[in-house]
Amino acid sequence: MSLTLDDVRRIARLARLDVSAAEAEKTRDQLNGILSFIEQLQSVDTTGIEPMAHAVDVVQRLRPDAVAEADRRDAFQAVAPETEAGLYLVPKVIE
Amino acid sequence: MSDLINASLKELSAALAQKRVSAVELATLFLDRIEQLNAALNAFVTVDREKTLAMARAADASGKVGASDTPLAGIPLAHKDIFCTEGWRTTCGSKMLANFVSPYDATVVERFKAAGMVTLGKLNMDEFAMGSSNETSFFGPVKNPWDTTRVPGGSSGGSAAAVAARLAPAATGTDTGGSIRQPAALCGLSGLKPTYGVVSRYGMIAFASSLDQGGPMAKSAEDCALLLNAMAGFDSRDSTSLERPAEDYARDLDKPLDGLRIGLPREFFGAGMDADVRAAVEAALAEYRKLGATTVEVSLPNSGLSVAAYYVIAPAEASSNLSRFDGVRYGYRAPDYADLNDMYAKSRAQGFGEEVKRRILIGTYVLSHGYYDAYYLQAQKVRRLIADDFAAAFRQCDVIMGPTAPSVAFRFGEKGADPVQMYLSDIYTIAVNLAGLPGMSIPCGFGAADMPVGLQIVGPWFAEAKMLNVAHRYQQATDWHAQMPAGL
Numbered sequence: 001m002s003l004t005l006d007d008v009r010r011i012a013r014l015a016r017l018d019v020s021a022a023e024a025e026k027t028r029d030q031l032n033g034i035l036s037f038i039e040q041l042q043s044v045d046t047t048g049i050e051p052m053a054h055a056v057d058v059v060q061r062l063r064p065d066a067v068a069e070a071d072r073r074d075a076f077q078a079v080a081p082e083t084e085a086g087l088y089l090v091p092k093v094i095e
Numbered sequence: 096m097s098d099l100i101n102a103s104l105k106e107l108s109a110a111l112a113q114k115r116v117s118a119v120e121l122a123t124l125f126l127d128r129i130e131q132l133n134a135a136l137n138a139f140v141t142v143d144r145e146k147t148l149a150m151a152r153a154a155d156a157s158g159k160v161g162a163s164d165t166p167l168a169g170i171p172l173a174h175k176d177i178f179c180t181e182g183w184r185t186t187c188g189s190k191m192l193a194n195f196v197s198p199y200d201a202t203v204v205e206r207f208k209a210a211g212m213v214t215l216g217k218l219n220m221d222e223f224a225m226g227s228s229n230e231t232s233f234f235g236p237v238k239n240p241w242d243t244t245r246v247p248g249g250s251s252g253g254s255a256a257a258v259a260a261r262l263a264p265a266a267t268g269t270d271t272g273g274s275i276r277q278p279a280a281l282c283g284l285s286g287l288k289p290t291y292g293v294v295s296r297y298g299m300i301a302f303a304s305s306l307d308q309g310g311p312m313a314k315s316a317e318d319c320a321l322l323l324n325a326m327a328g329f330d331s332r333d334s335t336s337l338e339r340p341a342e343d344y345a346r347d348l349d350k351p352l353d354g355l356r357i358g359l360p361r362e363f364f365g366a367g368m369d370a371d372v373r374a375a376v377e378a379a380l381a382e383y384r385k386l387g388a389t390t391v392e393v394s395l396p397n398s399g400l401s402v403a404a405y406y407v408i409a410p411a412e413a414s415s416n417l418s419r420f421d422g423v424r425y426g427y428r429a430p431d432y433a434d435l436n437d438m439y440a441k442s443r444a445q446g447f448g449e450e451v452k453r454r455i456l457i458g459t460y461v462l463s464h465g466y467y468d469a470y471y472l473q474a475q476k477v478r479r480l481i482a483d484d485f486a487a488a489f490r491q492c493d494v495i496m497g498p499t500a501p502s503v504a505f506r507f508g509e510k511g512a513d514p515v516q517m518y519l520s521d522i523y524t525i526a527v528n529l530a531g532l533p534g535m536s537i538p539c540g541f542g543a544a545d546m547p548v549g550l551q552i553v554g555p556w557f558a559e560a561k562m563l564n565v566a567h568r569y570q571q572a573t574d575w576h577a578q579m580p581a582g583l
Contacts, residue, residue: 008456015414015459016421016436017452018444027456030514034457037515038403041473044480051475052482054305055291055531056556058335075198081428088423091435 002032099124100261101579104170104318107264111169112161118169122151122213125171129216129262132583135243138257140176140234141184141217147171150213159211167325168211173263175254176217177224178309179298180204183214187300188222188232188250191426191446201298202330203267203309210325215263218253222448223417224274224302226250227520228510231450236507239282240580241546245504248278248520254312255282260583265313265322269299271306272405273499273524276536279312280499280549283538285566285576286312287319290556291531292337294323295330303412304335306405306528315576316537316566320345323559339557347564353387355565358492360395363523369502371542376498379539379550379569383496386568393488393495397480401526402518404481407461407474408529413451414458420446453514482530489555494565498523499536499549523551533559537566538575547578 003011008028012019019027073086082089099107099116110116126144133139151169154160159168179185179197181204186192200208208214221231229237229252237252239245240260247256251268255278258266268275270288279286287310294309301307311322323344330336357380364373380390422428422442429441447455461470488495501522510517527534532553539550550569554562570576 003460007460011456011460011463013440014463015455016418016439016443017447017455018437018440019452027453030453031456031460033513033515034406034453035460037518038406038470038474040403041400041407041477042469044397044400044473044477046473046476046480049476049479051472052479052529053475054335055482055529056335056337058292058337061331061334063331072198076424079195079198079425081422081426090423091432091438093435 002035003028096120096124100128102264103315104167104264104313104321107170108166118151118154118160118213119148121169122147122171122215125215125263132260132262136238136240136256136260136262137235138219138237138253138260138262139173139216140186140219140253143183143216146183147213147215154211154213157211165211167321169213170264171213171215172207173215173218173254173257173266174204175220175251175267175269177220177269177300178204178267179300180214180217183217185217186234187224188220188234189447189451190233191420193233193427195425199298202295202332203299203326206325206328212325218257218266220253221250223300223413223451224250224269224271225413225450225454227273227277227517228505229253230507230511231448233448239504240583241283242504242544245506245546246281248281248500248504250274251312252278255279255284255286258284258312258314259580261579265311265318267309268312269307269309270528271302271409272528273521275310275312276499276524276534276549276551277521279536281504281547283547283575283578284312284314285316285319285535285537286310287323287535287559287563288527288533289323289327289559290533292335293327293559295328295333295336297330297332301416303409304416305412306409315570316563317345317348320348320563342560344560344563347560348567350564351387352383352565352568355383355388355494356492357383357388357390358393358488358495359390360393360398360488360495360497362395362398363497367501367522368498369542372498372500372502372548375540375542375548376550380496382569382572386572391492393491395481395484395488395526397477397484398526400477401481401529402522404474404477404529405525406457406518407470408478410454410458411462411471412458414455414462417451417455422446450514478529481526485530485532494558494562495553497551499551503542503544503546503548527553532556533562535562535566537569538578540575
């Protein structure tokens, strides 16, 4: 199957990526090229094969629920586009 | 002094220990070369002479130089700009992070600091490590020092070019689908991607978390072994870091290769490889037979599916990892927007380059409702088949060999129009990442236009010491790894 312009706009919205009308067609064609390349996976018989999520079998490690890191809020917020009184500023969400 | 640009890490370590050179003098030697040559190569994106010299002075005063547990102390090292370095700009090759000064060190950076190594600067790369030619960097492509009209490979192209041009004695790289091995091959270096989980991913900006692995890039296998000794180790801050006893990766370097069984996958010696690459690889295999090894044909029947499986799994993981770049906590924020969602969408559209956006969109699609099973789950099942092929092959051989890349370094723009053509540059390396195996590339001759050719060595899980032994013995018998581009 191949993607339509509407599909491209829907995926872009899910990905929070602005795709201009001018870019949409080129994007659609390139994505369709990649999708037709990965289509070959569909013909492989994988009945009974366990999906491999990770290269090495590991179990999630647990640690005691204790503070392990020092408070470095100022250093981490120094690289933010906009902060005030220790808070990250974004455009108003609730009217 | 200038002969030190070609010295091995062991030789540099000895020169420092015997006080024939200081860490400051060594750092100055390489900083001067960077100043002189980087404009033509674009290998470094950030150089900070004062910071580097301060580290070198500290190394000279530390007592670590010449100490047996810190053999690398005082030696300069440059980092791929994917590793967060405290107080240094860390861009990941992207406009998104063009002004990001990291507030912390990656574990890899921290470990090399503890070893007393001196940071020379930050190296250019494909944006977010997505590329095989360095053409996707926001800071412009890196040039191959062997021929500046050609690509250095990618994504660790800056690392490869810097070491090949002797702007740094060694560099760090990362490898998600071949990003250490392919540029090492194209620039005539030795590079090692360790077994997944051996090197900490903490502070290494994530691309595809189940595949990403850091490793060393240097002039020889011996150098790689010494670097890996400092680089590897368990890290509680990386949830997939492996708790294993510490290893000396240099312990077996000199072991003879008598009786070594080299597996040659028939799928790696098919039609896809250029004749010049084939000739160099065949000559290397002949050399190995002289060194006492035998070769056996093996088969990796599903390896032909690896690029397709990778281009489902890697974009899926990337689309999830790169959702953190939202213009709120760090990175680029668009100047004008209507509301919060518009700010996200515009910041990401303006901050990411074309290839990154393509992969985010592909990843978003294959993970989206109704397509997950058909694409992502199926790719993970194929991944299992690919890994099982390797496990079966390693019952017949100790290491696997083949080409690292299907051709020598190509020219800029040569694979520009169709993304899939570029993806196929990694046809021999990607399966190794999917299986989580250790893989290496070492120089094994020259092909078309006198460009370097790489031999790929793949080992079973955790066989790094064995692979380094196999590579080192070859480098004792040949001098391909000691060649350096002319005119530098």
